Amino acid sequence: METNLEARNLSGYSRGSIPRSGMVVADASRCHGCGICELACSLSHRGACGPSLASIRVLRDPLAGEFHLETCRQCAYPSCLLACPFGAITSDPKTGARVVDADKCEGCGACSRACSDDDQRKMIRSNPQNGEYFKCDLCSRRDRGPVCVEACPWGALSYVSANERRET
Amino acid sequence: MELALKYVGGRGIAARIAWDEINRGVDGFDPENRLIVMTGPLTGTLAPSSGRTAFCGVAPQTYPKPWYTRSNMGGWFGSELKYAGYDGMVIKGKAEKPVYLSVNDDSVDLVDAREIWGRDTFSTQKYLSGKHGQEAKVACIGPSGENLVRFAIVQSETENAAGQGGFGAVMGSKNLKAIVARGTGAVKIADPERFLELCLAINKDFQGSSPQERPSALPEAGVARAYGLRGAACSQSCPWRCGWMWRNVPGAAYPGINTTFMMCVAGLFRGSHQFYNWNVGEEAAVELSEVSNKLGLNHWSLLLGIIPWLRECRAEKLITEVDGQPMDFSSPRFWVELMRKISYREGFGNVLADDVPRAVDRLGKGREVAERLYPAYGFPGHWDGHGDKANPVFYPLWLVSALQWMCDTRDPFSSGHGYSQNLTRWSRVFSWEKLAKIGETVYGSAKSIDPTFPYEYKAEPAIAEQNESVLKDSLPLCDQAWPRYYSTHTDDGYARISLPGQGTVGGKSFEYHLYVAATGVKVSEDELGGCAERIFNLERAIQVRNDNRTRKVDEAIIPYFEAEENLAGPSGRKESLDRSEFLRLVDEYYGLRGWDRETGWPTREKLLELDLRDVEGQLEKLRQ
Numbered sequence: 041m042e043t044n045l046e047a048r049n050l051s052g053y054s055r056g057s058i059p060r061s062g063m064v065v066a067d068a069s070r071c072h073g074c075g076i077c078e079l080a081c082s083l084s085h086r087g088a089c090g091p092s093l094a095s096i097r098v099l100r101d102p103l104a105g106e107f108h109l110e111t112c113r114q115c116a117y118p119s120c121l122l123a124c125p126f127g128a129i130t131s132d133p134k135t136g137a138r139v140v141d142a143d144k145c146e147g148c149g150a151c152s153r154a155c156s157d158d159d160q161r162k163m164i165r166s167n168p169q170n171g172e173y174f175k176c177d178l179c180s181r182r183d184r185g186p187v188c189v190e191a192c193p194w195g196a197l198s199y200v201s202a203n204e205r206r207e208t
Numbered sequence: 209m210e211l212a213l214k215y216v217g218g219r220g221i222a223a224r225i226a227w228d229e230i231n232r233g234v235d236g237f238d239p240e241n242r243l244i245v246m247t248g249p250l251t252g253t254l255a256p257s258s259g260r261t262a263f264c265g266v267a268p269q270t271y272p273k274p275w276y277t278r279s280n281m282g283g284w285f286g287s288e289l290k291y292a293g294y295d296g297m298v299i300k301g302k303a304e305k306p307v308y309l310s311v312n313d314d315s316v317d318l319v320d321a322r323e324i325w326g327r328d329t330f331s332t333q334k335y336l337s338g339k340h341g342q343e344a345k346v347a348c349i350g351p352s353g354e355n356l357v358r359f360a361i362v363q364s365e366t367e368n369a370a371g372q373g374g375f376g377a378v379m380g381s382k383n384l385k386a387i388v389a390r391g392t393g394a395v396k397i398a399d400p401e402r403f404l405e406l407c408l409a410i411n412k413d414f415q416g417s418s419p420q421e422r423p424s425a426l427p428e429a430g431v432a433r434a435y436g437l438r439g440a441a442c443s444q445s446c447p448w449r450c451g452w453m454w455r456n457v458p459g460a461a462y463p464g465i466n467t468t469f470m471m472c473v474a475g476l477f478r479g480s481h482q483f484y485n486w487n488v489g490e491e492a493a494v495e496l497s498e499v500s501n502k503l504g505l506n507h508w509s510l511l512l513g514i515i516p517w518l519r520e521c522r523a524e525k526l527i528t529e530v531d532g533q534p535m536d537f538s539s540p541r542f543w544v545e546l547m548r549k550i551s552y553r554e555g556f557g558n559v560l561a562d563d564v565p566r567a568v569d570r571l572g573k574g575r576e577v578a579e580r581l582y583p584a585y586g587f588p589g590h591w592d593g594h595g596d597k598a599n600p601v602f603y604p605l606w607l608v609s610a611l612q613w614m615c616d617t618r619d620p621f622s623s624g625h626g627y628s629q630n631l632t633r634w635s636r637v638f639s640w641e642k643l644a645k646i647g648e649t650v651y652g653s654a655k656s657i658d659p660t661f662p663y664e665y666k667a668e669p670a671i672a673e674q675n676e677s678v679l680k681d682s683l684p685l686c687d688q689a690w691p692r693y694y695s696t697h698t699d700d701g702y703a704r705i706s707l708p709g710q711g712t713v714g715g716k717s718f719e720y721h722l723y724v725a726a727t728g729v730k731v732s733e734d735e736l737g738g739c740a741e742r743i744f745n746l747e748r749a750i751q752v753r754n755d756n757r758t759r760k761v762d763e764a765i766i767p768y769f770e771a772e773e774n775l776a777g778p779s780g781r782k783e784s785l786d787r788s789e790f791l792r793l794v795d796e797y798y799g800l801r802g803w804d805r806e807t808g809w810p811t812r813e814k815l816l817e818l819d820l821r822d823v824e825g826q827l828e829k830l831r832q
Contacts, residue, residue: 193419
């Protein structure tokens with residue numbers, strides 16, 4: 041349906057010119073499913089605790105004995121950024137994180153639909169309280185780096201910078 | 209809001225509701241009974257191991273008669289209820305037909321549950337998550353709750369349960385199969401920055417090593433690895449792993465595969481313990497634990513009460529068979545049959561479904577065995593050096609347990625582990641000198657921990673842990689993880705954290721700081737402690753008004769402790785309780801509590817001091 045994303049993107053990027061981003065990487069063999077990452081994320085960004093306000097997601101299926109962490113890939117060619125008709129998603133100058141500018145966001149949800157069709161796996165979602173879309177910003181404004189990485193009691197999360205990512 | 213300021217949340221607010229709404233003479237299965245389901249101010253937040261829910265009401269398990277008490281569970285259910293916008297609920301009356309309660313943000317509905325009545329707890333949850341989505345959280349009952357088994361649990365996911373008290377049977381008596389919660393909201397924090405720093409620092413103190421050095425969730429090799437065993441948090445926001453998730457384990461009694469979380473007492477199913485040695489093997493242990501969870505039976509009542517009672521009755525040739533079958537605890541099939549019979553109240557299972565104390569009354573045998581295993585109120589021993597052999601605590605440390613048992617309404621160790629397990633058992637990596645120092649900091653005297661002063665300074669730690677228990681159940685916080693007294697990160701072994709630019713906080717004060725940062729309530733640490741004392745006294749007042757509680761009832765625990773302890777302590781001798789010394793300790797306890805030494809009732813002065821004027825008004829009438 042979206043055949044020419046570059047032409048419609050208002051952030052000023054063309055496909056080749058979007059700076060690379062760092063990302064938070066999850067190690068499933070260390071995750072214990074406690075959800076501390078989710079609550080630290082929502083608390084740090086939105087002053088409230090709740091998985092619905094978190095940009096990292098613990099998907100749980102307790103009866104199957106399964107839980108799984110989803111982090112934002114901070115894609116090299118970010119569908120969310122390219123899909124935003126208002127240019128509200130840009131690359132953070134410090135970390136490269138694809139971040140939402142709440143002032144420019146009109147709440148249309150194109151970014152979220154572009155991210156994933158699967159509601160459980162969408163890494164950009166709307167805040168049920170005010171309709172604003174939000175996603176992982178790699179805690180770019182936090183001196184100590186991503187709060188989820190610091191909060192994980194098991195060392196299951198690590199931060200890989202844009203440069204480190206480029207090398208691998 | 210006044211409720212929240214005076215009674216904190218969880219168990220505290222439940223006690224106030226019970227005082228106001230549950231009258232004298234209400235039975236556990238009476239439609240007039242209330243099932244009070246309460247979260248607290250910290251449920252659903254980042255506070256370490258706070259994902260808990262309290263279940264309170266008249267409990268069918270208590271003996272000789274059902275009376276008001278409490279239970280609680282971890283998991284994710286309470287948090288979801290908070291995210292839907294509710295602190296709790298009071299369920300009264302009785303539905304005409306089986307129903308379940310659906311709470312989905314602003315909509316609350318009673319829904320026909322005839323389709324799932326009769327199903328086990330796992331199947332019930334599968335049905336409900338199919339209907340309400342994978343993110344919905346469920347608290348439900350299995351056949352045991354439906355059939356009014358007196359130790360039926362309220363179950364969530366595979367192993368989270370409000371176990372003691374039989375609140376599953378209370379749900380069953382109300383024809384309430386399940387409560388489903390789904391919420392898209394969040395818990396607003398008054399001081400997010402401070403709260404975040406507190407939680408990060410406390411979590412860090414919980415860990416013996418740095419996160420990167422901590423073990424993988426997956427075991428190295430062997431049978432456990434083959435079954436996809438995985439360490440996991442049992443509750444939202446907990447930095448520990450008290451349990452293990454077993455996945456796709458082949459059955460031993462019957463064909464099939466089993467997937468369940470196993471924690472705490474469930475490990476005893478294995479039977480590889482010195483005293484609980486039926487040795488059914490790993491596969492059977494997983495299967496039996498899962499069967500028990502699915503049927504909705506309380507592990508503790510079963511494994512530390514009914515089974516030891518049956519085994520000792522067999523040894524004394526009082527009971528030798530179950531409905532014509534020999535009692536063979538090394539046979540997984542026998543276990544499954546026994547649990548099924550209890551859950552469906554078939555044959556001898558119908559007798560056991562009322563739990564051992566009532567079974568003894570009915571059978572007229574096994575009383576002496578039961579008296580060795582059951583300290584009081586219909587609950588088997590727990591961290592007290594006598595009935596419960598799974599948790600070693602030696603003389604004189606169990607004197608504190610005895611005082612905790614003495615003034616409770618149930619087994620106190622749903623939230624009373626602070627002294628006997630947490631401090632004096634787990635922290636024994638430290639020297640007694642170091643522990644005595646911690647004892648001085650947290651209880652006011654080194655003698656509280658020092659084994660060389662048996663009957664001295666034991667009332668203070670008992671009262672401190674009872675009040676701490678109230679606070680933990682009200683905030684709520686997990687009893688296994690809290691309180692945080694000792695630490696492997698400090699030289700003197702006392703837990704403390706430093707916050708950037710905000711000074712140092714000692715382990716004893718962690719709860720207070722979490723509460724204030726989360727809620728913004730302007731209260732001093734002493735005032736919050738006063739809330740805990742108020743709640744404990746209110747629960748005592750319920751006992752006095754509704755159940756004729758007196759000092760005589762309290763003293764009924766003495767004979768249990770007069771028996772020889774299970775395991776010899778450092779002296780090498782097996783000690784027992786000295787009645788006259790203990791009675792002196794009881795006087796001391798009442799004095800410190802501000803309770804009348806003759807009656808064991810809270811005095812007028814104490815109740816007024818705790819701002820319980822209306823409660824005092826009712827007790828005053830009873831005093832005359």
